[in-house]
Amino acid sequence: MDFFEIVKQRYSHKEKFLADFVPLEDLEKIAEVGLLAPNGVNRQLIHLIILPNRDVLDLLCKVSPTSGLETAPAAIAILTDTTITPTDRVNFEKEDYSAALGNMSLAAVALGYVSVWLDSPYFDPQKEQQAKEVLQVPEKYKLWAVMPIGKPDGEGSRREKLPFSQRVSYNVFSMERPE
Amino acid sequence: MDFFEIVKQRYSHKEKFLADFVPLEDLEKIAEVGLLAPNGVNRQLIHLIILPNRDVLDLLCKVSPTSGLETAPAAIAILTDTTITPTDRVNFEKEDYSAALGNMSLAAVALGYVSVWLDSPYFDPQKEQQAKEVLQVPEKYKLWAVMPIGKPDGEGSRREKLPFSQRVSYNVFSMERPE
Numbered sequence: 001m002d003f004f005e006i007v008k009q010r011y012s013h014k015e016k017f018l019a020d021f022v023p024l025e026d027l028e029k030i031a032e033v034g035l036l037a038p039n040g041v042n043r044q045l046i047h048l049i050i051l052p053n054r055d056v057l058d059l060l061c062k063v064s065p066t067s068g069l070e071t072a073p074a075a076i077a078i079l080t081d082t083t084i085t086p087t088d089r090v091n092f093e094k095e096d097y098s099a100a101l102g103n104m105s106l107a108a109v110a111l112g113y114v115s116v117w118l119d120s121p122y123f124d125p126q127k128e129q130q131a132k133e134v135l136q137v138p139e140k141y142k143l144w145a146v147m148p149i150g151k152p153d154g155e156g157s158r159r160e161k162l163p164f165s166q167r168v169s170y171n172v173f174s175m176e177r178p179e
Numbered sequence: 180m181d182f183f184e185i186v187k188q189r190y191s192h193k194e195k196f197l198a199d200f201v202p203l204e205d206l207e208k209i210a211e212v213g214l215l216a217p218n219g220v221n222r223q224l225i226h227l228i229i230l231p232n233r234d235v236l237d238l239l240c241k242v243s244p245t246s247g248l249e250t251a252p253a254a255i256a257i258l259t260d261t262t263i264t265p266t267d268r269v270n271f272e273k274e275d276y277s278a279a280l281g282n283m284s285l286a287a288v289a290l291g292y293v294s295v296w297l298d299s300p301y302f303d304p305q306k307e308q309q310a311k312e313v314l315q316v317p318e319k320y321k322l323w324a325v326m327p328i329g330k331p332d333g334e335g336s337r338r339e340k341l342p343f344s345q346r347v348s349y350n351v352f353s354m355e356r357p358e
Contacts, residue, residue, distance in 0.1 A: 001182070003180070003182055003185055003285065003286065003289040004208065004212070004286070004289070006182055007211075007212045007215050007282065007286070008215065010215065010217075012217060024349075024356070024357070028343075028347070029183065031343075031347050032186075032343060033183070033186045035340070035343065035346055035347075036186050036187065036189065036340070037281050038189075038191060038280070038281055038284055038296050042338040042339075044340065044341050044346065046346065047346055047347070047348070047352075048346065048347045048348070049347075049348045049349070049350070049351065049352060050347060050348070050349050050350075051350065052349065052350070052357070055350065056350050056351065079352075090299070090302060094273050094274060094277065095273060095277040095298075096277075098273065098274040098275075098277035098278045098281070099277045099278060099280065099281030100281070101217070101278065102216050102217055102277070102278030102279070102281040102282050103186065103281050103282065103285065105217055106182065106282065106285070107182065107183070107186070110182040110183070117217050119274075120269070123269060134351075135351050135352055136351040136352045136353070136354075137351075137352045138352065141352075159221040160221075161214070161215070161223065162223050164207075164210075164211060164214065167214055167223065167225065167226055167227065168207070168210050168214075168226070168227045168228070168229060169226070169227070169228045169229070170203075170228070170229050170231065171228070171229075171230065171231070171234065171235055172228065172235065172313075172314050172315040172316075173226075173228060173258075173314055173315045173316045173317065173320070174315070175315075177203070178203070178231070
C-alpha cells in the first residue's frame with residue numbers, strides 16, 4: 001500500500017477487535033518500526049514487550065479494564081529505561097515513546113491491522129505499578145502505554161479532522177498559501 | 180517505496196543539504212501526514228508553518244545557528260496551541276508533536292527527501308521567544324521544533340542501532356522469543 005494511503009487509513013480503533021491471531025512475525029515487524037523511529041541523542045532507551053496472545057492481556061485488563069484492550073488478540077507494551085538519560089541532560093523519554101508509537105500505528109496499517117494508543121490506563125502511578133508487576137518490569141523502567149493490535153470487528157469510528165488550511169501557515173504564522 | 184523500506188531508510192540528517200528547491204506540494208503532503216498522526220483526545224492542537232525557501236530560514240539561523248538548518252532549502256516548524264487543553268486534564272502537547280514529527284520524517288523519505296528533528300535550538304525559552312518573533316507566532320503557541328527537509332549533500336551518517344533482540348521481550352520483561 002502507498003505510504004500516504006497508509007497514513008489516511010490509520011485511525012485509533014477504540015472498538016472491538018476480532019479474535020484472529022496476529023502472527024508473531026507481524027508483531028515483530030511493527031516493533032522494529034517503533035525501534036527505528038527518531039529518538040533523542042540516539043539513547044535508544046525504549047524497550048518493547050510483545051504480547052502475542054490473551055494470556056498477559058487478560059491480566060492487564062484486570063488492572064485497568066479498557067475498551068480496546070479487552071478484545072485485542074495481541075498488543076505491544078512500550079517502556080523506557082529511566083536511568084539512561086544523564087540527570088543534567090534533557091530527557092526525551094516522552095518524545096521517543098510517542099514517535100515510536102506514532103510510527104508503529106502506521107506499521108500496523110501497512111500489515112492490515114488497526115491499533116490504538118492506550119496511555120490513560122497507566123496515568124495513575126498505582127495502576128502503572130500494578131501493570132508493571134503483571135509484565136514483570138524492573139523498577140527502573142517506566143510503562144507508558146500499551147498498543148492493542150489486530151483486525152477490527154466492524155468499522156471503527158473515525159474522528160473529524162479540521163481542514164488542512166486551518167492548521168497550516170506559510171512562511172510566518174497565519175500567512176496563506178503563496179500563489 | 181514499501182513502507183518498511185521507508186522506515187529503514189529514514190535517519191536524522193545533520194549534515195548539509197543541497198540547495199535544490201522542494202516543491203510546495205511536497206511540503207504540504209509531509210505536513211498533512213503530521214496532522215493525521217495520532218493525537219490525544221483529538222484536540223488537534225498542532226499548527227504547522229511551512230517554510231518553503233531560505234527567507235525565513237536565514238532569520239531562524241540568526242536566532243540559533245544550527246547545522247541542518249543552515250543549508251536546508253525548506254523546513255516545517257511545529258507549534259502547539261497551549262490554551263486548548265483544559266487545565267484539569269492531561270496535556271498531550273509533547274506526545275502529539277512527537278508523533279507528528281515522527282510520521283513526517285517518514286513522509287519526507289517517501290518523497291525522496293531527508294530531514295532532521297531540531298528541538299534543541301528552542302530549549303532556551305529566550306531563543307524560543309526570538310524564533311516565535313521571526314515566525315510571527317502568537318503568545319499562546321509553543322514552538323517545539325523545526326524540521327529541515329531537502330535532498331542530502333552527500334551521504335549522511337547513520338547511527339548504530341542496538342540489536343532488536345536486546346530491546347524486545349515477549350509476554351513479560353526479559354522473556355525470549357517463544358518457539
